[in-house]
Amino acid sequence: MYLYWDQLKQELSEQGQNFRGRDREATLLWMACGSCNGESMAILGAEGPGKAGYNLLDFLEDEGVRLLWHPSLSETSPREAATIIARILAAEEELAMLCVEGSIINGPHGSGMYDTFDGQPKRDIIRALCDRAQYVIAMGTCSAFGGIPAAPPNPSESCGLQFTNEQPGGLLGPEWRSRAGLPVINVAGCPADAQTMIKTMSLVLAGLPLELDKFNRPLTVGPCLSDGITKRCGTAQKVGYACVGCIGAKFPLSKPMFRQVELPQRELPVLLPPRAPIFMIPGSDAAGNGAPCHG
Numbered sequence: 510m511y512l513y514w515d516q517l518k519q520e521l522s523e524q525g526q527n528f529r530g531r532d533r534e535a536t537l538l539w540m541a542c543g544s545c546n547g548e549s550m551a552i553l554g555a556e557g558p559g560k561a562g563y564n565l566l567d568f569l570e571d572e573g574v575r576l577l578w579h580p581s582l583s584e585t586s587p588r589e590a591a592t593i594i595a596r597i598l599a600a601e602e603e604l605a606m607l608c609v610e611g612s613i614i615n616g617p618h619g620s621g622m623y624d625t626f627d628g629q630p631k632r633d634i635i636r637a638l639c640d641r642a643q644y645v646i647a648m649g650t651c652s653a654f655g656g657i658p659a660a661p662p663n664p665s666e667s668c669g670l671q672f673t674n675e676q677p678g679g680l681l682g683p684e685w686r687s688r689a690g691l692p693v694i695n696v697a698g699c700p701a702d703a704q705t706m707i708k709t710m711s712l713v714l715a716g717l718p719l720e721l722d723k724f725n726r727p728l729t730v731g732p733c734l735s736d737g738i739t740k741r742c743g744t745a746q747k748v749g750y751a752c753v754g755c756i757g758a759k760f761p762l763s764k765p766m767f768r769q770v771e772l773p774q775r776e777l778p779v780l781l782p783p784r785a786p787i788f789m790i791p792g793s794d795a796a797g798n799g800a801p802c803h804g
């Protein structure tokens with residue numbers, strides 16, 4: 510099924526929303542792990558020159574969502590954020606949506622200490638937060654499947670929240686479910702684009718049934734430049750190079766651009782004799798003696 514955003518918004522406003530007009534407040538916490546911050550930049554409005562798209566601030570205002578913390582948007586310091594997290598874990602603060610960006614880092618040697626928050630492996634904090642959230646949304650292919658950091662040789666021992674590449678498992682294991690009874694909702698993409706992330710969060714808040722595929726991707730996820738009517742991917746025509754398949758669970762392993770390729774050994778021509786001077790500085794000899802010193 511494909512829904513245009515305007516059509517979807519109309520449906521959402523007609524279907525009594527389970528967090529809006531609700532008995533509980535919608536809150537959002539955004540955590541960034543092994544990430545290049547691509548999803549944060551996309552959802553904060555950096556979609557490219559001339560594009561002033563719908564962004565996270567619009568979403569929060571329109572949907573009446575209270576942002577508990579976002580590492581690139583909140584003025585709250587990480588120390589104060591640690592207090593917010595502690596209150597969530599102590600069940601003193603409701604957490605409706607936990608959005609995780611970036612791969613889960615387990616290195617070195619399974620300790621998780623390559624990526625810490627407030628002195629603890631971030632991985633452990635994420636696991637505990639997942640158990641408090643009504644919904645957990647993996648924003649981007651890294652948090653969904655491990656993405657680029659999990660590609661061999663995977664020096665950071667990265668994985669996704671419920672998958673490592675296309676293998677079920679990841680941080681939480683395949684059987685894990687959120688408090689609302691759903692697996693992690695995988696908004697795959699590298700980066701996932703702002704509209705897809707916002708549409709997915711709106712569906713979640715509306716309590717509409719989310720159809721997830723075998724990789725737990727909702728219907729909102731599709732090739733970013735596909736034609737909505739014919740479902741044809743127009744990436745090559747629109748940007749001049751082919752789609753790299755970044756919504757796939759195997760990305761980037763499935764693409765030769767990220768594979769190490771052994772080039773045939775060729776003898777390189779010797780252009781210059783060794784130690785031959787390229788420029789002779791006036792007053793110096795061939796070994797550079799007598800040249801002015803700029804050190």
Ligand code: SF4
Pocket residue numbers: 543544545546547548610611612648649650651652656657698699700701
């Ligand atoms: S999925 Fe891509 S854009 Fe998102 S954090 Fe990973 S590398 Fe960056």
